[in-house]
Amino acid sequence: MNSILTTFIDELIIYDYILFGSIFALFILFFIVGLILRKKPVKAIVFISSAFLILLFGSTLGYSKMHEYLFSNTTSIVSQKRLTYTQAVVVYATVKNNSNVDFKNCKISASAYKVTNNAVKDYMFKFKPLKKMSILEYDILKGEDREFKIILEPFTYSNDYNISVEASCR
Known part of the structure; x- marks a missing residue:
């Protein structure tokens, strides 16, 4: 604390x-x-x-x-791929600086969560992801797009899942 x-x-x-x-x-x-x-x-x-x-x-x-x-920013997933020989998912994404200041650092997190046919359960699963990994990116200038890669490992879930990416910048 x-x-x-x-x-x-x-x-x-x-x-x-x-x-x-x-x-x-x-x-x-x-x-x-x-x-x-x-x-x-x-x-x-x-x-x-x-x-x-x-x-x-x-x-x-x-x-x-x-x-x-x-510290307005947008993130978007370019691609995601589940690796066959290791228990991992590779996520390629971008973060864009939409603000009027340069970012000193951004904590970028990727989360994998379960997907079902029930909308209420899908909403609840977003609060407790199966796997969450974070990285830090430094010195993102105004209007700049930065590409990055996050590897979610070990990822052993075999059913249907979704990946979300979010960034918290300063």
């Missing part, structure tokens, strides 16, 4: 500090207004509960939407 928190703090950018600072300022403002209106309990409760909702949802949704906008 400690390493996850320190990694998160180390990867913050200037826009994150601006976002968290403004959300904290709004929290303090609404909380103080709620304390000033303590003689009117309904208004005070509305302001204080709004302050906590802004602190909770503003920081999480703001962080995720801002990073989705700032």
Whole structure:
């Protein structure tokens, strides 16, 4: 848990500090207004509960939407091939930098998951893949397409499966 928190703090950018600072300022403002209106309990409760909702949802949704906008990318699978003599699947794919900044690094993950005729089960299987592998790609410039290869091994599943590729870039 400690390493996850320190990694998160180390990867913050200037826009994150601006976002968290403004959300904290709004929290303090609404909380103080709620304390000033303590003689009117309904208004005070509305302001204080709004302050906590802004602190909770503003920081999480703001962080995720801002990073989705700032570090926009698209991934596409070029081809995939199941190897016959080894228990592996080779996935060839591309990642494209759609943002206005250069990416320092991208963590690209490929996941293999089961496929059935039931749509609900297919949706649930996406949350628990059969196999997941990740690689890091560095220095992807604005508008650049980068081709890469990921090998999912050992891959022993013999029934029908799908492969998805996603990238998280900074």
